Amino acid sequence: MDNERIAHCLALSQRARSQQGQGEAQAATLAELEAALQALQPAPVIAPAGAELMLDAAGYLTAWNEGAERLFGYRASEALGQHVLFLYAGDDEDGDIAELVDADHAVIDVRRRKKSGEVIRVRLNITLLRDSAGQPSGMRVLIAPMVEGLSAREKTKLHARIIEDSDQGVLITDAHERIVSINSAFTRITGYTAAEALGKTPDMLRSGVPGADFPARVSAAMKGAGPWRGEIIGRRKNGELFPQAVTVSAVRDEDGAIRHTFSLFSDISVHKDAEARMQRLANYDTLTGLPNLGLLSQLLGQAMTEARRKQEHGALLVIEINRLGAIADTLGHEVGNAVLLEVGRIFRLVLRDEDILARLDGGKFAAALPQIEKREHAAIVAQKLMAALEAPLQIGAHRLQLSAHVGVAVYPEDAQDAAELVRGADAAMSRVVPGQVPALLFYSEEMNQRAKEHLRIESELRLALANKELLLYYQPKVSLRSGRIVGAEALLRWRHPVRGLVSPGVFIPVAEETGLIYELGNWVLEEACRQIAAWRDANLMMPPIAVNLSARQFDSHLPERVADVMARHHVHPEQLMLEITESLLVRGAENVIAIMNELVAMGLSLALDDFGTGYSSLAYLKKFPISTLKIDRAFVVGLPFEENDCAIARAIVTMAKQLRQEIVAEGVETIEQMGFLRELGCDQLQGYLFSQPIAAADFERMLREGKRLAVSGRQATLSL
Incomplete structure (x- = not known):
């Protein structure tokens, strides 16, 4: 039986190591470590049944077999006729665990006292007996002793081995926050050996950039407020910062005083890197690195909410690069991609830092202007973006002349949400007639007229200087x-x-x-x-x-x-x-x-x-x-x-x-x-x-x- 228990524990350890540090493996290791530090009693197992007794309706013994005699030490002549209470261990009822199988059948785990005075734990399998009229007439009880498994010493050694072999770093401190024990994973993750860590405090691992509530939460956990689990940035011996999943908890002695504190932590750099890559794939255009439609919609939604609160205006420009398809078909997709990269760079230089530049698809870009003093300013920005493409682009050996056409939607007039605003600007862009000067349209006809007047004044004012x-x-x-x-x-x-x-x-x-x-x-x-x-x-x-x-x-x-x-x-x-x-x-x-x-x-x-x-x-x-x-x-x-x-x-x-x-x-x-x-x-x-x-x-x-x-x-x- 002991060998089976050991094999079972080792299997659990192997499974914990395979579960990537955070979540289930950490919780399992935490439970095992608490058991080792508290030197809890080993879990009981059930021995084969053999003892049997019977009670009448009042609870007096009417039958007592040899198995019961061997288990409790009482001969049948000493037990028969007595009330079953003589086997009770006094305060044992507090620990009873009962399972009701059906109306006439129950299983209960209890403590009982032997003739020698020794208290043992047994499992009672109770069947209710009925007379010919169907009324309860007594009980038949099968008793199975609960035999101990591993000794406390053996179990402690096993737990120590599990902890030492764990992929998670283990750090144990005393009541004064001095490190008293670490495992090999601690050294592998942090770079500190036992000689360098013992006697120090966990401050040696802190990066100085924790979460806002991290110090208070950890301090509370170390003072016994309950385990704290979270993610923080740690510092290795070589100064490198790394993300880690951490559990911090306190261990009390029999009097309730905090005796030790322990931390379990895992290096989650790989998981964070993968998460960042997935986040980038989900929110950014893989070619230009600009926000995609999904992230643009999210940022635009936030900007529109803020604009409503402040009663301000904003705008969205959808810009499509002309002839991009012909360039890619003629000179190859590599040249087409290089054009997109250069256009994104040029547009970013034209816009303000607070403006949002995104690539939607193909040769289509979007520029969100979260705050503009006048709606007509969107036309000025559109003109600047188109003017930025007037100079030929040198892409490798090719000198390319580009142009663009722009659609503009303003909020809150044209839309109440980001998706509607994007549709409006895109629809305005699609209505621009080839050869139209300027190659710009607003979603609103009123704004089109105002923009045209604004652009007319600008154009004539430039001539006024010359004339x-x-x-x-x-x-x-x-x-x-x-x-x-x-x-x-x-x-x-x-x-x-x-x-x-x-x-x-x-x-x-x-x-x-x-x-x-x-x-x-x-x-x-x-x-x-x-x-x-x-x-x-x-x-x-x-x-x-x-x-x-x-x-x-x-x-x-x-x-x-x-x-x-x-x-x-x-x-x-x-x-x-x-x-x-x-x-x-x-x-x-x-x-x-x-x-x-x-x-x-x-x-x-x-x-x-x-x-x-x-x-x-x-x-x-x-x-x-x-x-x-x-x-x-x-x-x-x-x-x-x-x-x-x-x-x-x-x-x-x-x-x-x-x-x-x-x-x-x-x-x-x-x-x-x-x-x-x-x-x-x-x-x-x-x-x-x-x-x-x-x-x-x-x-x-x-x-x-x-x-x-x-x-x-x-x-x-x-x-x-």
């Missing part, structure tokens, strides 16, 4: 103390050959979005300096002319460009003022301050335009070398009757005076507005009350004639 359709108008600034013209703001105008003067509100946003504002801004600076020089040559004493700067112009080369233009036209710094907007002030304060200081060091003055409409902060006025503050027309329009506008204007003027800055109010149109601002202490006004923006010749005439705004006492009056 000299742009010009500057000048709006005077007037002193509220003297009424004299003390400056002017140069404002860009576009004289379209068909539509006449185009409002800046129409073309400036397009220029900002497309990057044309950089070229327009440089043109404005050049033209303003040219005009200042022309007035000087005409012996006209000019006040400072203010030129607006876009945030796109504000780079490290700006001072150099401004100095070059001024030198070319012999313009002095006091003749030029640069106006910036509040939005510029939040684009990396340190870089902006350095550029501003360089401009001021050249003798130029800086004005902060539209103050109060964006990121107004005293910190800006304190940090940046701004000499002039302009109150936006939005806070002037309600003066002096709108209480909130009055309070805001009063606060801005007070604040600027404390910082010794000059104050200009924009959009002043009435005498009442002028009077209120003058009483506040505002320095200058700019608006239709004195003059709308006018051509250079008209402004020159106004200066030569000495036009001025007359004010007297507390009441301001207009006198031109």
Whole structure:
């Protein structure tokens, strides 16, 4: 019997080793180790039956055979007539295990006391006896002793062998967390020998990158809160990090005090690598490494949920590369694949980091724009992607010219979920007519019209630069103390050959979005300096002319460009003022301050335009070398009757005076507005009350004639 038990245990060990460390094998080894450390009693086995007795309905013995005599030590004369309770072991009922076979038959495992006083464990096979009327008349009981298997010593040795031969690392610590035992798998996995590990703490294996709750959970397990199982990153002796499946549990002594803690762990690097490969195969295109449709849908769904929460817009572009099939058929699939790889690389360079680029199938890509300020921006991105393919691609010995067509769907207008959005963009892409310029369609007809208008303005604005359709108008600034013209703001105008003067509100946003504002801004600076020089040559004493700067112009080369233009036209710094907007002030304060200081060091003055409409902060006025503050027309329009506008204007003027800055109010149109601002202490006004923006010749005439705004006492009056 012992040999059979040993063989059985060895079979269990072999099966545990074959079960890849995590799950069943770990649980089996855990159970065996707990048994070894606690030196539990060996599991009983059942010996052949032989003892038999019979009881009447009241529980008194009516039959007692020789088997019962041998088992309990009582002769029949001593047992017959006694109540069966004389065999009970006292408190043994707590451990009874019963199995009901049927209404008249049960099997129970119990402890019973022999005549010698020894308590033994037996199995009772009980059959209920009935009389002729079917009423219970007694019981027939067959008794089988439960004979012990392996001794505790033998079982402990067997468990020790199983643990030593296990494929899982075993680490045992004492109550002070010092390592007192390891197995050979521990050394194989970690690289630490017994001599290097014993007496140390498990901290030697920690990588420093556990899960957020790992230390607390392990600490709780070591203090007896119950086993902890999980996956962590461990560190080998050579410093290599590796993933491992771990079980940590505590062992208590007879008094309930924690005596040892043990950990079982397995190196699951192979499983993790396989899992990562499967994850990549499931979510990424095998050729380009870009997300596939499945991952795109998942990421797009998350982006759409976030956009709904923030009430923002987003878009999806489906881009199909033209002639890809012909290229693959003519030059081979290797060349076709190389084209796809290069296109993916080019598109990734065009998009922002937060944008998602995916490959759907064949020559079809998708670009998700999770957040766009305006829906029309999607058309700008589409144009950039198509423009990126205009330069020929060099693929090996082949120089290939590519093109693409694009379909766009925006959310939340066109779709409420990712699948619907993909279908919409794909449907729009499929409707693009060959040869259409631009090769772009929105899913929504309204968006198509808006995109076409946007692209038309961009195209015509580029021609306007070349055809000299742009010009500057000048709006005077007037002193509220003297009424004299003390400056002017140069404002860009576009004289379209068909539509006449185009409002800046129409073309400036397009220029900002497309990057044309950089070229327009440089043109404005050049033209303003040219005009200042022309007035000087005409012996006209000019006040400072203010030129607006876009945030796109504000780079490290700006001072150099401004100095070059001024030198070319012999313009002095006091003749030029640069106006910036509040939005510029939040684009990396340190870089902006350095550029501003360089401009001021050249003798130029800086004005902060539209103050109060964006990121107004005293910190800006304190940090940046701004000499002039302009109150936006939005806070002037309600003066002096709108209480909130009055309070805001009063606060801005007070604040600027404390910082010794000059104050200009924009959009002043009435005498009442002028009077209120003058009483506040505002320095200058700019608006239709004195003059709308006018051509250079008209402004020159106004200066030569000495036009001025007359004010007297507390009441301001207009006198031109």
